Amino acid sequence: MIDHSVFKQWLKNFPIGDKFAKFFSGQFNTSVYGFQLTLVGISIKDVFYPIYFDLSGKKDDAIEVSNNLLVKVEGLLSATAKEFDFELPQLYLSVDNGFNDNSLIEKCEELSIHFICVPKKTHIFYVGKKNFNAKQYIRDVFLPKEAEYMASQQERNQAIGNPKKEIEPFCLRVRAHYHAQDKEVTLLFFRLNGSQKVSVIYTTHTEMKAKTLRRRWFQRTYIEQFFRLIKNTLKIQLSISSDVQGFLKKALLFFLKGISVQLYRKFCNRKRKLKNWSFHKLQFQTKALNIERTLLQELIKSV
DSSP states (O other): OEEEEEEEOOBSSOOOSSSSEEEEETTTTEEEEEEEEEEEEEEETTEEEEEEEEEEOTTSOHHHHHHHHHHHHHHHHHHHHHHTTOOOOOOEEEOOGGGOOHHHHHHHHHTTOEEEEOOOTTOOEEETTEEEOHHHHIIIIIHHHHHHHHHHHHHHHHHTTOTTOOOOOOEEEEEEEETTTTEEEEEEEEESTTOSSEEEEEESOTTOOHHHHHHHHHTTHHHHHHHHIIIIISOGGGSOBSSHHHHHHHHHHHHHHHHHHHHHHHHHHTSGGGTTOOHHHHHHHHHHTTOOHHHHHHHHHHO
16 A cells, blocks of 8 residues: 655754645645655555655655655565565555556556556546446446346345345446556446445456455555554654654654554454454553553453
8 A cells, every 4th residue: 555644743953855845734624834755555464564655845756756665665575575485465556546647557567566546536438439437437327237236135135035134235347448547447336334425446457356356445544544543643743853854763663653553452352352442442441440561461361
């Protein structure tokens, strides 16, 4: 996964260079002074591990930065596989529509990485001789097919005498030509957890199955959760850095903390009584009960 995030920050010393600037922050819904950080990492067993990051100034090409980070992480993974003598699994890059760029797609093809992204709503696709954008296809094709599917599933449930049986969500996988990227792609239309909104994603690996495509795309949420963990839970923005190098050192420290928090939460969630507890809840209970580290370990082992 690759993603950008803006980190609000105050510096004690006047910064040298253009990395420290005013950026729009979705977290604060306004422009703030700080750093725009591009991060690349991998997901292993539902834990996000940050690997490389870079700071992007106002004049930097964000996609070029992403391409460079992707090459570095692929090189690291390949070297690790060679050193420890194991076969590297198929790699997937899952990104949002801010990374819907042909140069990033071509870099993935060069590195044999399967690209998964969200198309822009206005972009045109061709299925046969017909052209459409995502909004039109949802209205004219997906919704009628979904209604037909739901009706048939309800009839089936009635026939087997179980009308309340849960119906598997409907999704629609279709091959198309992506005009803006001049690529053959596979599109997947679906609803996210019963949402009223229909989502659409695509991959340049046209043979990818719907289940694989959806599962790999959802892993993108891990990097978003990681950024929220660093900002909202660990509150990286509260401490002031002396300069740009000071922020870089702090970012490294907080990324290590973020990995530790994820692993700790995952460990606790394996215990029946602590299953699905958020880190906030674990943290609050620890403080409220004034439990020392060794006592907390004993508590976890006993539940």
